[in-house]
Amino acid sequence: MNDLSTGVGWKASLESIRKIYLAREYNTVLKCRVFNYGKLNGEPCLIIYIPNNKDGVMGFLPESRAGLRQGEKLEDLMRDPYIHIVPEEINRREGTCILNREKALRIASKRAWRKISEGSVVEVMVKKVRRDENKRVYEVVCDVEGITAIMPVGEISHRYIKDVKWRRGELIQAKVLKKKETEGKRELVISRKALRVDPLSRIETGQKYAGVVTHTGKKTHVLVGDDIDGIDGTEVICDAREVKRGEKVLVKIVSIAGRTVYGRLEG
Numbered sequence: 001m002n003d004l005s006t007g008v009g010w011k012a013s014l015e016s017i018r019k020i021y022l023a024r025e026y027n028t029v030l031k032c033r034v035f036n037y038g039k040l041n042g043e044p045c046l047i048i049y050i051p052n053n054k055d056g057v058m059g060f061l062p063e064s065r066a067g068l069r070q071g072e073k074l075e076d077l078m079r080d081p082y083i084h085i086v087p088e089e090i091n092r093r094e095g096t097c098i099l100n101r102e103k104a105l106r107i108a109s110k111r112a113w114r115k116i117s118e119g120s121v122v123e124v125m126v127k128k129v130r131r132d133e134n135k136r137v138y139e140v141v142c143d144v145e146g147i148t149a150i151m152p153v154g155e156i157s158h159r160y161i162k163d164v165k166w167r168r169g170e171l172i173q174a175k176v177l178k179k180k181e182t183e184g185k186r187e188l189v190i191s192r193k194a195l196r197v198d199p200l201s202r203i204e205t206g207q208k209y210a211g212v213v214t215h216t217g218k219k220t221h222v223l224v225g226d227d228i229d230g231i232d233g234t235e236v237i238c239d240a241r242e243v244k245r246g247e248k249v250l251v252k253i254v255s256i257a258g259r260t261v262y263g264r265l266e267g
Contacts, residue, residue: 012095013055020050020057020097024087029108031082032059037075040098044074048085048099059099061085067102077101079169080125084108084146109146113186116144118176124149124190126170137164142174148187149174155191157231158198159259164231199225199234200261205253208266211236213247220265222251236263 023030036047044063049056063074065088077083084104090097116122124142132138140156142149151174153161166172174190181187202225203209211224211233220241225233236251237260243249250266 011055012057016050016056017090017092017095020087020090024090027086027107029084029086029104032085033082034061034078034080037078046074046077046083048083050087050097057087058094058096059085059087060096061099061101065098065100065102067105076168079167081169081171105146109186112145112147113179113181116147116176116179116188118179120176121195122149122174122176122188122190123171124151124174126166126172127168129164129166137161140164140166142172142190144188144190149176149190150187151190151192155189155193157193158196158200159233159235161231196232199232200256200259203234203253203256203261205256208250208252209236211249211251213243213245213249216240216243216245222249222263222265224251234261236261238263238265241265 022028030050032048032050034046035049035053038045038047040060040062046061046066048059048061050059066074066077068074083101085099085101086104086107087097088100088103122144124144126140127143128141129137130139130141137153139153140151142151155177156164172192173195174192175194176188177191177194178189179186180189209224211222213220214223214235215221218240220238220243222236222238223233224236236253238251243265251263252266254262254264256262
């Protein structure tokens with residue numbers, strides 16, 4: 001494979017160079033992972049290799065072209081599994097280019113908006129978990145191809161959620177409940193719950209289930225079900241016992257009243 005020397009010890013393949021030129025010509029939005037943080041002519045920037053850091057083109061994303069949202073920092077993008085970019089200024093001799101994320105997001109969001117409809121199942125990237133003054137989660141802010149997607153806390157799970165462990169950059173599946181466009185601002189309302197089977201439907205009175213203790217005190221709370229991850233599953237309220245949080249136990253279902261399940265610890 002022929003290479004083009006950067007003059008600084010880096011080599012970009014002709015195939016990678018060709019990919020960059022085609023992307024610029026056709027406004028192709030590329031999804032790439034950030035490699036490092038640095039400065040370009042004194043301006044903070046991210047370093048991205050396209051398509052890889054073996055023989056790819058070295059790309060520089062200046063802060064001024066990063067399309068950062070309110071409160072977002074350039075360093076935050078390093079936590080994402082990928083970011084959207086389009087090549088702009090290409091230095092063929094050195095095998096480098098200047099990238100633009102702001103333009104890429106405009107292109108990607110416009111195309112995605114046309115394809116997405118209410119009821120669509122989409123992959124979303126977690127951006128931020130919002131909490132109130134009492135630190136209780138009330139919504140999760142996500143991103144879908146540059147479109148802001150809001151997941152209210154009630155749409156995370158069929159059960160009551162005290163907290164979520166999601167971090168920025170995590171990818172999850174969700175269903176689009178609503179599309180909203182106000183003064184040119186596009187936003188989706190999404191639900192993870194809509195894609196999950198209600199775990200309560202799997203619970204029967206008189207049956208025994210393995211579970212994990214989630215709370216102790218005047219009552220012992222046990223999470224049971226096929227998906228014991230703190231989000232899915234059914235919480236069963238039992239009488240207090242000498243058990244610890246996180247302990248695996250066996251619980252027998254005594255009664256079900258609405259969405260409240262009562263049980264008895266076995267053994």
